[in-house]
Each structure stands twice: as structure tokens, then as C-alpha cells.
Amino acid sequence: MDLQLSQWVSQFMASENDPPCEEIAKAVIEKRISLLQLIKTLGSHLTDETPHIRSTAVGCLSNTLAKIERLNRADIEVIAKFYIGKLDDNDVMSNTLVGLRALTSLKNFNPALLESVLTSVQEKYEPASFLAATRYQSFLLLETIYQKHLDFILANLNDLFVKVFIHISTNEKDPRNLLISFSLNKQISSTLQVENFAEDLFDNAFCYFPVSFKPPPNSPYSIASHDLKTGLRQVFAATPLFAKDLFPNILEKLTSTSPAVKLDVLQTLNLCLDTYDNDTIQEYWLTLYNALKFEVLYNDLANIVELADIEKLSTEDDLVFKEVIALFKNLPKKFTDEQIIKNLQIMLEELKEYLHISHKYFKQTVLLLSVMATSKLSVYNHIVGEVLPVLLTDEPSTVVDEKNLATALNFFINPDYPESKLSQYKDDILVVLSKGLMSSSNVETTLKCICIRSLVNLSFILDTQEVASVISNLSELLLSTMKNEKDPIFQETLNAFTNISATMPNVVLETTLPLLLSKLPNESSSEIDLELVRNVLNVVVNISHSKLLLDSIIVRLLSVYERLLNGRVVTMDYYYFLLNSIYLLLSNYPELLSKDYADRVIPQITSLTIVNYRLSKESPVYLNERILDQCGKIIRLIICKLELIHHQKILDDAVDTFLLGSDSPLFSTSLGLEISLVSKPPTLVSLFNKFLSAVSKDCPLKIEPLDVLSSLVEITRDSKHFESLFERMGFLELICLLANKYISDSDLEKILNELSETIDLQSSDSLGTLEVMAWITKSLVLSNSPLAMKYQEYFFSLLEIPSVASVSPKLLEVLIAEVSELEVNKRDKKIINLNVRLLYKQKFYNIMLPKIIEGYRNCEQASKETYLLLLSLILNHVHQREIILSHLENILPLILQIIQSDNAKSRNSGLEILNLTIESNCMLIKPHLHSIISRLLAITKDNSDLNGQINALLCLKEIGISKIPLSQLQPFRTTIINQTVAVLSHKKRKVRKLAADVRQIYYELEQS
Amino acid sequence: MTDLINAAPKVLNVDQLPTREGKEDRIEQSGYLPGLLSLSVFNVPFTEKSSPGSTPALSDSSLQSDDEEFESVDALEIYDLISSISDPEHPLTLGQLAVVNLEDIQLDDSGNPNEIAEVIIKITPTITHCSLATLIGLGIRVRLERCLPPRYRIIIKVKEKTHQSENQVNKQLNDKERVSAACENDQLLKVISQMLSSCK
Known part of the structure; x- marks a missing residue:
């Protein structure tokens, strides 16, 4: 074991690597070696x-200790003494501090040792002599001691x-x-007894205020x-x-003039206001108030x-x-009820002179007071009672x-306090505001807007009658300003109604609505x-x-709609506006829609x-579809918003009404009308289409769809069956809908082949038949059916057949x-x-565009027009520009041909794509x-084609305005x-x- | 610009200025019907022979009659051209500062393209000693010369009793030689082009 240990030690003493403390610590914990052995082995290195x-040797010991959880008390004491002794050695200070920290965090460390540790640190460790990393260790040591x-x-x-903390933290500069x-300072100041040291602790922190630190770009600590x-705050x-x-x-x-510093000061004060106790705040509130009031008074408001506007400032x-x-909102929260009266009295006494409407600080003063009033009800009542x-x-x-x-x-109207002195x-x-609202001329926008807002805000304390009169005034205002939608007064009033309609719909219903609707011309109006x-x-x-x-x-x-119909009013736009409004209402408030609308x-x-x-x-x-x-x-809109379970019923009713010609709940009363789209086509097919298209495709048709489709196809093939184009288009739509929703691909193929x-x-x-085929194919294209390709090809092949060349691009457009x-x-x-x-x-564009380009290149001169027409027709339907962006480069030559054309419609679609090309990739057009430009200029002179111009x-x-180099445009x-000019x-x-805009741009070309 | 000649001018709300911008297409047509009908291969023959029943003719004809109408140049159109010019010293437009006002634009136009028409614009400097009045006038002139057909004669004046040296300024503003000399001054052109850059 000894051998192993000395191997480890010499291994890392020699190398720059981290010592294998992990293994040593493990050995110590498992009692394979004792700490004494380690110290012995390190022996000579330590000195x-x-x-x-x-x-390095001290480091080895310290790091080993850091991995150990407990040691016996005697060992700890010995090692502690060793480290305390080592504090004299500046060269090993960093590792000594690490060691001490490891030691103090051991489980059975005896706190009695702390005194000597701390005293020695205070006496022997001089922060000024060490690098930031070493000083960091001293803070960590203190932090560990504090925590443990x-x-x-x-x-x-x-x-x-x-004292030790003050000692080590004085003159610190490193951000970490x-x-x-x-x-640490925060924890010390808030938990220890620091009465005697308050000033030092404060100075130690305040010298950094305000923080103007900017992290260097290569900072490793990301502070x-x-x-x-x-932290400082x-x-x-x-x-x-x-x-x-x-x-x-x-x-x-x-x-300070810097807003950043000011903000820092204020945020600090706000935090202190939250944490300091009431007595302290009471002691200093006047100082604070006196210093801060100017920030409000001198502000341009x-x-x-x-008050809510303040939140929007940025x-x-x-x-x-x-x-x-x-x-100021927080300050009064710290006042007790007796203090409120006393303190506010002092303030009001001083602010009194500003409280005159024409005083230049009037608004600011009121704002200040009203803000303080929001703090709590007692303050609010007192201020309102004094100021109003x-x-x-x-x-x-x-x-x-x-x-x-x-x-x-308005500042004082505060709905948070429904029961107050207000x-x-x-x-x-009410008198003041109503006067402002009604008497002044509409030129005084701001006054009116303020009055409108205030009145709405005030409504929470008004009784029903007062609210009604306010709303009736506002309604009048709506009527008088609605001519100009951008008029701020109109906008403000409309905003007011957003609020009022949600909270007091009854009053709006009784007051505003009749007033508005009475303005609508009725059926007997001559004009x-x-x-x-x-x-x-x-x-x-x-x-x-x-x-x-x-x-x-x-x-x-x-x-109103009913009256108009009965009165046979023929102003179609009136119907249009009316029905469109219903549509907008329903689509603007989808959350309010429910089954009963259906x-x-x-x-x-x-x-x-x-x-x-x-x-x-x-x-x-009958006269207007x-x-x-x-x-x-x-x-359609109502059905689309319905729950799925209602769809089947709606569909069945619609089929009853429109296909079977029987009565159904779709009529409010039984009228004995026999409608049957299949046997005798009336224009009403358009209505049925909306039903059919809106319901879920999972709802089956109650009669055999294939039969319906077959009879529809029979009728529609012959254009003579129809009274109007609108009707015929309705049938084609219906065919497409049925095919798309209910008919299998194989059945459709059969029908198409027969046709x-x-x-x-x-x-x-045969034109009618071709068109029917196109609409059936459309249903296949929509569902991305593999069959679609075949018929797409078929219609494409018609392009070069002279007898149908004029209509075949249209048939492809239908798709x-x-x-x-x-x-x-x-x-x-x-x-x-x-x-x-x-x-x-x-998919369609990806297949068709290359085909068109190729077809155009290879075809006879006579057919080129057809290809260009087709391209211009289908380009009309690009509604998401992403679809076409990747093809722009390839179709550009054709576009350039299209804009040469004399056909206004195709020329226009060419111009639109050209515009898109310039906007998205102007370099493409540079060679042309x-x-x-000469073609564009020629088109601008063609007075017969407004859209072209x-x-x-x-x-x-x-x-x-494109990025085409100036040198290219200059000529x-x-x-x-x-x-x-023309x-x-x-x-x-x-x-x-x-034209004026264009000229302006080119005039400025050299200036840019 | 270090010293502003008028540091705190009266400013009008943009939304309240008279304008025609954005009001053109207010009555939107339902785009659906003509669109759908144009898909039909029978569309052309259907409209040519006056069709039975209803057919698309209604909305189309109303559009057409609208197209034929000549929208003559009026004071509001001129106002729209010049009210968005920026003031040389404030980040505001001449309309906002009420330097140009709709009621101070006079138009004498017979509508006949072969006759000369006349526009008289009276500008109101924000203060009576405004030394930039001539620059503003020049800016307006340049803008109008670029945007109006050449048959329009443009006369720009300072509104009566709004400027200390009214006559001098008026003279300078309408002196052809001086105007064209000014337009050859690159420095001046740059300032004017900056003023016009905010035009909508």
C-alpha cells in the first residue's frame, strides 16, 4: 500500500496533472491507508x-480532504494546526485556504477550532498580496464556515x-x-448582529455603487x-x-445624468422599501419624498x-x-393609519400651491398624489377627500x-376601490367630464378622448340611470364621428364600447343599438x-x-334583411353590406357562437x-346571386363552428330540402316548396353547396352519392340547361364536392372514361363535357390522388389541338x-x-411549370400563345409565394414573353410575377x-388597361428600390x-x- | 443642427390631418363571384350575348362606369403630395406642423389638358422669423414639379402676416432664376432630398 501511495504521490508531483486525490481519498475512507501515511509520504515535499x-503537495492534501466526509477529531485538530501554520507561507496560500475549507466542512469538525482559524486568517492573510483566484478561495472559506x-x-x-469578512472583502475588485x-455581506447583515459594524459593512459595499461593470468579451465566468x-442591491x-x-x-x-444610474438608485430604493421595517421608513420618508418628488414634478407627462399609461412606457x-x-406607490404602504394623516398633511401643505389647474406642475402633482393613493384604501380616501x-x-x-x-x-378614478370617498x-x-365631452368642438381631440376614457372608468360607481345617460352621449358621439374611421375620437369611443359592451350589454342594447339601427335607411327610403x-x-x-x-x-x-327583401329594395350593395356585417359578426366572435345559431x-x-x-x-x-x-x-360559417355531432342532422336536412324536395327544419315554416336540384336546376344550388362543403366528410349522404353525381353530370354536360353562368358554376362545384367527398377513385375513373x-x-x-371532366379532375388534384396525373396529362395534351386550344388553358386553370x-x-x-x-x-406547380417551359420551347409558333396563356392563368392562383420562388428563374423567359402580349389579362399576371421576381431576386432580371424597362414604360402609356398601368x-x-447596382440603373x-410625365x-x-412615387424614386437615385 | 429656430412647435395629430390615402378602396367588392365565373369556358360567349336571367353583368358594369370617370386633381391630392414632406429641423411633417394646410391650397384648373393650370400654395411658417421658410418653399416646389404634369404653374407664398419679411420670401420663392440656381446647389439638393424622403 505504501508503495502504491508513494507511486501516486511521485506521479503527480512530477507531472502537471491534477493529483489523483480521488483514489487517495478512497483509500483513506476505506482505511487502506491512514492520513498520517499520506502526510508522511508527502513529507519532504510539504517543506x-x-x-x-x-x-502542489499542500494541494494534494487539501483536495484529498475535500473528498472525505469525516475524520476523527484528533486528526482534524492536528491537520487544522498544520494548515494554520501554513497560513504563514504565502506561496501555498490558495491550497491552504482550500484545505481549511475542506476541513471546516467535515462532519465532525469541532467548531471550537473556528476561533483560531478565523483569527489566523485575519492576522496572517493579506488579501492585497494575492491573485483573484486565491482571494476567491478566502470567500469560499468564509461562506462555508457561515453555512456550516x-x-x-x-x-x-x-x-x-x-471582522474577518470585512478584512478579506475590503478593496476587492474582481467581479466573481x-x-x-x-x-456573504447580505447574509451577514441580515442574520448576524452587526450594529457595531454597520458602517463598515455598508462602506464595503457602497463603494461599488453604482455598478458600471461591463463584462469583458472573453470573461470565463459569464457574470x-x-x-x-x-447582488449589491x-x-x-x-x-x-x-x-x-x-x-x-x-x-x-x-x-446623476445617466438614466442607468438613476434607475439603479431607484430600484435599490424600491427593494429597501420592501424589506426595511415601518419605523425606519417612517423616519426617512420625508427625506425620500423630498428628493424624489422632483423626478415626478419635473417630468413632462x-x-x-x-395611470395605466405609465405601464406602457418603455x-x-x-x-x-x-x-x-x-x-411612490409603495411608500404609503408602510404608513400606519395615524401616520397617513400626519404625513399626507405635510405633503399636501407643500403641494397645495401646485394644485391649480393652470399651474405648470398641476398634472404632475395630481399624478404624484393619485399614485400614492393607489397604495391602500385609507390613503386613497384621505387623498381624495383632500384633493378633489x-x-x-x-x-x-x-x-x-x-x-x-x-x-x-381620471387619475383618481380607481375601480380597485369600489367603496370609497370618490x-x-x-x-x-360627471358634470365636468360630460361638459368636456359634449360642449367642446371635435377639433379638441385630446380633451374628448380623455373625457371618454374617464367616463368609462367612472362607470363603476355610477347608477344605472347615469350609466345610461353616459352611454347615450357616447352613442351620439359615435354617430357624429363615424364618417372618418381614423378619427381618434371615433377610435376612442369604439374602444370605450369594447369595455362597456362586455360589462353592460343591457344598456348598449337599449340605448346605442336602436339609435344606430334607426339610422339605417329602411325599405321605403327613396335614396x-x-x-x-x-x-x-x-x-x-x-x-x-x-x-x-x-x-x-x-x-x-x-x-332588416327581411324588410328589405319584402320592400323589394334593389340596391345590391346594401344587401351586401348587411349580410357581410352578419358574416363579420359571426366570424369575429367565434367563441360566442353556439348550436342555437344553427x-x-x-x-x-x-x-x-x-x-x-x-x-x-x-x-x-333572383336578380342578384x-x-x-x-x-x-x-x-357555411355557422356550420363550420358547430360540434361534430350536429353535422349529420344538418346534412340530412339539407339533402331533404334541396335534393328530395321535401319539408325540413331548415324552413322556419312549412312552405310546400318543392326543390329538386337533380330534376330541375334552380340557382339555389349555390346554397346547397355551402351546406355540403361545410359538413364533415364523415357524415354520409342519405341517398346514393354515385346516383346523384351521375344525374348531375348528365345535367351539367349540356350548357343549355342553365339560365345563368352562376347556376352552371354552382353545379360544377357541386360535382367537384361530391366527387371529392363521397366517390371512390375507381368510380370517378369510370365516369371520366365514359365521358x-x-x-x-x-x-x-363537347365543351360542356370537357368542363365537367375538369371539375372532377379538380377533386382528384385536391386529394392528391394518383389518378389526377393521368387527366392532368390529358388536358395538357389538348393544348396543341387547335380546335380546343382556346379553352384548354382554362380547363387546366380550373384544376x-x-x-x-x-x-x-x-x-x-x-x-x-x-x-x-x-x-x-x-405538387401541381412542380409538375406543370417544367412541362410548360418544355412545351413552349418545342411547340409550333402557333401554339406558343397557348402556353403563355396557360402560364399566366395558373400563375394567377399562386397565393403563397414560396410555391413559385424556386421556379422564377426558369419561367422568367416566358414571363418576359407574356408581358409583351397584348392580352391585358395575361399580361397582368405576367407583371405580377415579374414584380415578385424583382422583389425576391432582382439579379435575375439584370440582363434584361x-x-x-422599355416594355414597362410602354405599358404605362396604355390607357385601356388600368391594372396593367x-x-x-x-x-x-x-x-x-431593388438591389440592382446603381451603375446599371443610371442609364x-x-x-x-x-x-x-405623361x-x-x-x-x-x-x-x-x-407615377409620382416612381419619379420620386428615380429622381433620388443619385442621392442615395 | 445645434440651435433649433423653433424648439417647441405646435404639432397636429397625424390621424386627423385631411388625407385621401387609404380611402380609395373602402367599398370592397366581393371578389368571389367574378373570380368563379371567369373559370367557366363559357364565360366569354355568356357575357357577349345578353344572357337570360341575371349573370355577372351587374357588378361588372358598376366597375366599368367607375373606371370611366375622370378624377381631377384637387386640393386634397396636392395636400397629400406635400403634407408628408419632412420639416428640415424637426422629425415631423409639414402637415403635422400645419405649415401646409388644406384650406391654403388653391387650384385653378379647367381640366382641359391643353390649358395651363395654376396651383397657389400658402405656407404658414411655425414662427414669424423662420429663416427656413424659403427652404421649405423650395422643397414644396421641387416635390410638386416632380409630381404634377408640366401644365401646372406652381406659385408658393408665405401666408399673409405670418412672416416678418413676407415680401422678400415670396419673391425668392417664385423667382425662376433663383429657384433653378438653388436646384444646382448640391448641398441644398441633399437637404431637399432628405425632406422629400418621408413622402408617402
Whole structure:
């Protein structure tokens, strides 16, 4: 064993490696060797002349000790003496301290030894002579002693321990050491008796204040300035004994111009305020108050209208202010009830002179007081009782004064205290605020906004009648300001209603709603002011923040709809706005929707609409399919929000109504209408489509879907069956829906094959059949079916057949076009209404685009147009730009061809993609700049194509701000500026504005 | 800029300034129907022969009639062009500072593209001794010359009784030679281009 030990020892004495203390310690614990043996073996090394060897030897011992949990008491004492002796040897100090720490943390260490340890450290260890790492060990030693032997220290060594701490921590500079020093200081100051040392302990910490430390980039300890600041702050807050030194000293630092320092001071004060006892605070509150009040009084409070605004502040200066406010909020919490009266009296006495509306510190003073008032109810009552009478007797002479008064009153309105002295003054406050609201002109925005906010805040102490009158005033205001949506007064009022509608829906229902709805033109109005309708409905949509309101608003809007239908109003936009508002209401508050909407609203809408449709060929619904479409959208929305269990019933009812022609609960009353889409097509198919598309695909159709599909296909093939295009499109949609949801791929293939056999490409009669095929294929594309490819190919092959070349691009467009009925229901993932795969579009483009490019290259001159048309058509449907980004480079040559085209529609889609190209990768177009710019300029002059002009100007604008090197653009600058002059006289304002923007960009080209 | 000539000007709220921006497309059309109908291969023949029943004609025709209408240049359009110019010494726009006001823009335009039209703009300096009035005027002139068709004559004046040396400034602002000389001064152009950089 000895041999082994001496091997270990010599092994590490020779090398630079860490000593194998682990193994030695293990051997000691297992009693294979004794500690004595270890010391003997280390023997000569411990006293070697070379400092390095001595240090390593001590280190070996210390580190071994650190791995051991217990030793017998005699050994401990011997080793302790050894270490105490070693404290004389500066070269081994670091390891000695490690050893002492290991020793003091042993389980059966006798605390009686601590006195000599601590005394020796105090006498023999001079922190100034050592490096930071060694000093770190001294802090660790003290920390360990504190943690392990706190009780003993408290009883016996209180003073000595504090002195040692002061000794080792004085003049410390290293951040890591400071961190531990602060933490020790905090613990000492808060647990030991430090009355006699308070000043030294404080000085030891305060000399670091304010911390301006910035961690060096290569710091190994990752200590942030924030850690030090917090550590230091906690020292100050550790004991109220520091108060007498802290307050005068730290308040002096408040005069600093740096917001960071100020913030530090204030945060420290706030922490102290929390931890110090009431008596201490009482002693110093006046000092604090006197020093801090100026931080509020000298502040410009222009943006603060209510106390909550303070929370929104965020710049560095504002943070200081926020902290001061927090301080004033906390300060009075420490007052006892007797002190409150006394202290506040002193303050109010002093602040009295500022409490006049026109005084320049008026707002600040009120803010200060109101902030203190938030601390607790007794303080609040006292301040309100003293201040409000003063405020309310002042007579404001100017608008600015009125504004200040309203703001001041608002500061004091505090819903946290529902029962307070404020109610004594509510009548007076109400008078002041209402006056501000009603009498001043709308130009005085801020005053009105403040009054609106204050009134809403005040509502918690108002009685029903008062609330009603406030709300009626606000409603009037809504009506008078709704013309300009951006008007701050309008916005403020609308905001107010968000609050009011949620808390007092009844009053809004009785007061505001009738007022608003009475403004809507009725069926006998000779002229309908659409702007008014739009504004009123906009307000209605935006104030319905509760179930009660939503329910009754929808009922009322539906009754307006009914009246309009019965009165045969033909202003279609009115219907549109009305139905759109219902739609918006339902989609804005999805959480308020419930089953009863399906039971109530759907039958009502369907009955009204269908009855009117069937009434005559002059009825509004018959004349405009947009009404049908909008109604359908509302129905679809409601179904989409329904629980899955209700879907089957809805679907069955819809099938009863629309396919079987029987009565169903979808009608509020039995009307004996026989609708059968399959036998006689009416336009109502659009409504049925919404039902069918919204319900979950797991709900089976109650009649055989394949039969329905077959008859639909038969009807739809022949375009002569339809009265309008809208109707025919509805049927095609329905075919697509059915195919997508209910029919298997093999059945679809059969139908498609049968259809394709009947096609005679030379005859125009086959167009209808081709279109039906396209819509069935669309359902396959949506579900990413492997079958889709085959028919995609088929339609692609039609491109070069002259007789159908003009329609085949459209047929391919159908495959990718987005149709609202075919959108996936987004309510939750569990209800899936359609088989639509996520990446179907991506797949389509990835297959089609290379084919188009290739086809274009290889085809006859005559067919090139067709390919370009196809490309422009399908590019119209790229709604997520990511899909197309990777193809931009390849399709660019075709795009350049497309924009040369004379067909406005395809040219426009080309321009849109060109714009996207410039925006995402402008370097692609660099080689073609000349041709592009001259073409764009030519398009801007084509007055027959408004959208083309707009798109061309947008492209020019995009080029101007793109990253194309200046040297490349410079040659075109003058041409662009000169050639756009003509556009400046364009008849459309929008175009003129764009031209002005483009010119501005190119004028500035050389300046940038 | 070390000394501000007017350190604390009166500032208006941007949202309350008159503007036409963003109001153009307020009545949105339902985009769905025309979109769906255009997918049909029968779309062209259907619209050409006046179709039975209803068909898309309604919304289309309303759009078309809208297109034909000539939107003449009015004071608000000019205001929109110049109100967003930045003040040379404040980070605010001329509209916010009420240097330009809608009611101080006069427009004399017959609407005939072959006749000369005239715009008179009166600017209100924030203080009566504002030495930057000429610079502001020049900025407005440059902006308008870039954005209005050449048939417009632009006259910029200081509003009556708002500037100590009203006549001098007026003279300087409308003196062709001086204006074009100013526009050749690179330093000056840089300042102006900075003022115009905030234009929307």
C-alpha cells in the first residue's frame, strides 16, 4: 500500500496533472491507508524549498480532504494546526485556504477550532498580496464556515466573523469575488448582529455603487452587470441599519445624468422599501419624498392620460419614471393609519400651491398624489377627500385647463376601490367630464378622448340611470364621428364600447343599438346612402362584445334583411353590406357562437332567401346571386363552428330540402316548396353547396352519392340547361364536392372514361363535357390522388389541338383555382370537411411549370400563345409565394414573353410575377433590364388597361428600390423620369400617385 | 443642427390631418363571384350575348362606369403630395406642423389638358422669423414639379402676416432664376432630398 501511495504521490508531483486525490481519498475512507501515511509520504515535499512543489503537495492534501466526509477529531485538530501554520507561507496560500475549507466542512469538525482559524486568517492573510483566484478561495472559506456553523458563530464568534469578512472583502475588485462578497455581506447583515459594524459593512459595499461593470468579451465566468447590481442591491436591503448611511448617500447619486444610474438608485430604493421595517421608513420618508418628488414634478407627462399609461412606457428615461412611480406607490404602504394623516398633511401643505389647474406642475402633482393613493384604501380616501374638493372648485378657463382637469380627475378614478370617498364627488366629476365631452368642438381631440376614457372608468360607481345617460352621449358621439374611421375620437369611443359592451350589454342594447339601427335607411327610403350604411354597420360590428349583444344584433339585422327583401329594395350593395356585417359578426366572435345559431339563424336565412327567390323574376334575390352567395357564406360559417355531432342532422336536412324536395327544419315554416336540384336546376344550388362543403366528410349522404353525381353530370354536360353562368358554376362545384367527398377513385375513373369517350374535339358541343371532366379532375388534384396525373396529362395534351386550344388553358386553370367552397374548415383538426392535401398546389406547380417551359420551347409558333396563356392563368392562383420562388428563374423567359402580349389579362399576371421576381431576386432580371424597362414604360402609356398601368408602375418602383447596382440603373433614369410625365396626367388618381412615387424614386437615385 | 429656430412647435395629430390615402378602396367588392365565373369556358360567349336571367353583368358594369370617370386633381391630392414632406429641423411633417394646410391650397384648373393650370400654395411658417421658410418653399416646389404634369404653374407664398419679411420670401420663392440656381446647389439638393424622403 505504501508503495502504491508513494507511486501516486511521485506521479503527480512530477507531472502537471491534477493529483489523483480521488483514489487517495478512497483509500483513506476505506482505511487502506491512514492520513498520517499520506502526510508522511508527502513529507519532504510539504517543506520543499521550491514554492511550486510545496504548493502542489499542500494541494494534494487539501483536495484529498475535500473528498472525505469525516475524520476523527484528533486528526482534524492536528491537520487544522498544520494548515494554520501554513497560513504563514504565502506561496501555498490558495491550497491552504482550500484545505481549511475542506476541513471546516467535515462532519465532525469541532467548531471550537473556528476561533483560531478565523483569527489566523485575519492576522496572517493579506488579501492585497494575492491573485483573484486565491482571494476567491478566502470567500469560499468564509461562506462555508457561515453555512456550516451559523449557530455557533451567532453564539460565540459574531464579531470575529464580521471582522474577518470585512478584512478579506475590503478593496476587492474582481467581479466573481464581488459577487460572492455581496452575497456573504447580505447574509451577514441580515442574520448576524452587526450594529457595531454597520458602517463598515455598508462602506464595503457602497463603494461599488453604482455598478458600471461591463463584462469583458472573453470573461470565463459569464457574470453580467445585472448580477452585480442585484447582488449589491440586496446587500443594501439586508438590514435597516444601513438606512442612515444609505439614504443620504444614494439620493446624492440620483442627481446623476445617466438614466442607468438613476434607475439603479431607484430600484435599490424600491427593494429597501420592501424589506426595511415601518419605523425606519417612517423616519426617512420625508427625506425620500423630498428628493424624489422632483423626478415626478419635473417630468413632462404629455402622453399620460391615465395611470395605466405609465405601464406602457418603455424608453430608458421612461423606465426611470416608472420606477419612481412604483416607489411612490409603495411608500404609503408602510404608513400606519395615524401616520397617513400626519404625513399626507405635510405633503399636501407643500403641494397645495401646485394644485391649480393652470399651474405648470398641476398634472404632475395630481399624478404624484393619485399614485400614492393607489397604495391602500385609507390613503386613497384621505387623498381624495383632500384633493378633489380643491380640483372641483377650480373653474377651467381654457381648453388646456379643461384637459388637465379631466386628466386629473381620471387619475383618481380607481375601480380597485369600489367603496370609497370618490362616490361623494361623482356628480361633480360627471358634470365636468360630460361638459368636456359634449360642449367642446371635435377639433379638441385630446380633451374628448380623455373625457371618454374617464367616463368609462367612472362607470363603476355610477347608477344605472347615469350609466345610461353616459352611454347615450357616447352613442351620439359615435354617430357624429363615424364618417372618418381614423378619427381618434371615433377610435376612442369604439374602444370605450369594447369595455362597456362586455360589462353592460343591457344598456348598449337599449340605448346605442336602436339609435344606430334607426339610422339605417329602411325599405321605403327613396335614396340609400351607402356610405352611411357602411359606417353604421361598421360600428355595429365593432361594439358587439357579448353574447347578449351579438344575439340581438343578429336578430335585428336579419329583420332588416327581411324588410328589405319584402320592400323589394334593389340596391345590391346594401344587401351586401348587411349580410357581410352578419358574416363579420359571426366570424369575429367565434367563441360566442353556439348550436342555437344553427337552429335559429340558418332556417331564418334560408327561408327568407328561398322564398324571395321563388317569388318572382323581379325579386332581389333572383336578380342578384351575390345575395345568395353571401347568405351561403353565413350558413357555411355557422356550420363550420358547430360540434361534430350536429353535422349529420344538418346534412340530412339539407339533402331533404334541396335534393328530395321535401319539408325540413331548415324552413322556419312549412312552405310546400318543392326543390329538386337533380330534376330541375334552380340557382339555389349555390346554397346547397355551402351546406355540403361545410359538413364533415364523415357524415354520409342519405341517398346514393354515385346516383346523384351521375344525374348531375348528365345535367351539367349540356350548357343549355342553365339560365345563368352562376347556376352552371354552382353545379360544377357541386360535382367537384361530391366527387371529392363521397366517390371512390375507381368510380370517378369510370365516369371520366365514359365521358372522354363521348368527346368529339372538333365539336363545340363537347365543351360542356370537357368542363365537367375538369371539375372532377379538380377533386382528384385536391386529394392528391394518383389518378389526377393521368387527366392532368390529358388536358395538357389538348393544348396543341387547335380546335380546343382556346379553352384548354382554362380547363387546366380550373384544376388549381381556389374556390371558397373547397376550402378546408379551420375550426379544429378533428372535423375534416374535404379531402384537401396540404401541398397539392406545390405538387401541381412542380409538375406543370417544367412541362410548360418544355412545351413552349418545342411547340409550333402557333401554339406558343397557348402556353403563355396557360402560364399566366395558373400563375394567377399562386397565393403563397414560396410555391413559385424556386421556379422564377426558369419561367422568367416566358414571363418576359407574356408581358409583351397584348392580352391585358395575361399580361397582368405576367407583371405580377415579374414584380415578385424583382422583389425576391432582382439579379435575375439584370440582363434584361433594357427590354423590361422599355416594355414597362410602354405599358404605362396604355390607357385601356388600368391594372396593367398600375402593375407596370409597381414594377418600375420595385426596380428603383431593388438591389440592382446603381451603375446599371443610371442609364435608364432620365428615360424613366421623362417618359412617366405623361402618366402624371392620368385620369385615375391612384395611377398619378404611383407615377409620382416612381419619379420620386428615380429622381433620388443619385442621392442615395 | 445645434440651435433649433423653433424648439417647441405646435404639432397636429397625424390621424386627423385631411388625407385621401387609404380611402380609395373602402367599398370592397366581393371578389368571389367574378373570380368563379371567369373559370367557366363559357364565360366569354355568356357575357357577349345578353344572357337570360341575371349573370355577372351587374357588378361588372358598376366597375366599368367607375373606371370611366375622370378624377381631377384637387386640393386634397396636392395636400397629400406635400403634407408628408419632412420639416428640415424637426422629425415631423409639414402637415403635422400645419405649415401646409388644406384650406391654403388653391387650384385653378379647367381640366382641359391643353390649358395651363395654376396651383397657389400658402405656407404658414411655425414662427414669424423662420429663416427656413424659403427652404421649405423650395422643397414644396421641387416635390410638386416632380409630381404634377408640366401644365401646372406652381406659385408658393408665405401666408399673409405670418412672416416678418413676407415680401422678400415670396419673391425668392417664385423667382425662376433663383429657384433653378438653388436646384444646382448640391448641398441644398441633399437637404431637399432628405425632406422629400418621408413622402408617402
